[in-house]
Amino acid sequence: MQHAPFTALARVYDAIMADIEYDAWADFILSYAADAGRQPRTALDLACGTGNLTRELCAAGLNVTGLDASAEMLHVAAERLPGVRFVPGDLRTFELHQTFDLVTCVFDSLNNLTEDGELRQALERCRAHLAPGGLLAFDVNTRVGVRELWEGDSIEGVEALPGGQDVHYHWSHRYDAARQLGVVQAFCRIMGDGAGDEAEEFVETHHERGYDVPELEVLLREAGFATWEIVEYPDYAPPEPGTARVWVFARRETV
Structure with a gap:
């Protein structure tokens, strides 16, 4: 039986994804933040799914809010992490009326935005929810990926x-x-x-939809970011032409 994306999958997602290195991804993000002189205390985990990265950020001592468009995924997340705030929301339009030191979106979730303009909308919402000096961290598959x-x-x-x-x-x-x-x-x-x-x-x-580095740079600029770095995992190296997935770290200005 056909189901909408990320609905029926919620029931089996954690079993299938048990080997995904969410702990290493959290360390990758927080190490970058520390090297940049940032010590985030609050985080917004976008497309949080069943809360795997959310859990790792909480374990690192952050006060985390998780957001996802799938009610089924959020139900599993809330059962796993009962002390964490989870909210429904669309990556293109969410509004929480607060800002965070860190905004994350991992496991190529932003690649699910396939129409022209949608990724820019999401990046604009990310910037609007960053505190001054706050850090946005996300990964995307390139066109090759x-x-x-x-x-x-x-x-x-x-x-x-x-x-x-x-x-x-x-x-x-x-x-x-x-x-x-x-x-x-x-x-x-x-x-x-x-x-x-x-x-x-x-x-x-x-x-x-794949997004290459030049496209990402245009979209980041259009979304209002002035400073960013695009790297490979896990060594923060500059991407090669055939890189399948890149990580983006973008900072909101301090003033």
């Missing part, structure tokens, strides 16, 4: 779920050259528990 997302254009496996069930997943990727979009079809089957429950199946289709 969106065209060549996975070797062999598919990934699959079986992972255990809480409660004794397993999820079998098979995700396939193709590149839509006419629209210049990556298309991921995420198929999941939640196995029956052996006590009479039948297997459940669902499919979500996700689209990503």
Whole structure:
């Protein structure tokens, strides 16, 4: 059964993504901030999903607010981190009426903004929610990264779920050259528990648009940022022409 992106997936997301290095990403972001002379105390984690980066930022001592457009993802996040504030919101239009020392958006979430102007809108909202001197940190897949997302254009496996069930997943990727979009079809089957429950199946289709460094620089400038650095993970090196994913650190002016 077809579902909207990031809805049915919430139930199995953490099992499938158990190996993702959110802890290292948090350290990467906070180390950059420290090297820049910043010691953030508050953070806004955009497209927070089930709260994986949120959890790591909280563990580092930050007061974190998580925001996501998916009610299903936020429900899981709130159950995992009951002391954290989670709010629904659209990356293009959110308004929380407060500012933060740090704004984050990781795991190519901004690539889901596929229409002209949408990423600029999101960057404008990020800047509006940064305190003076605050830092925006995000990663995006480049055009190369969106065209060549996975070797062999598919990934699959079986992972255990809480409660004794397993999820079998098979995700396939193709590149839509006419629209210049990556298309991921995420198929999941939640196995029956052996006590009479039948297997459940669902499919979500996700689209990503790649953003190269020159495009990002234009959009950052148009969004009002004057200072930024675009680097590779994990060594902060300048991106190469064939880099599949880049990290962006942009600062709001202090006055």
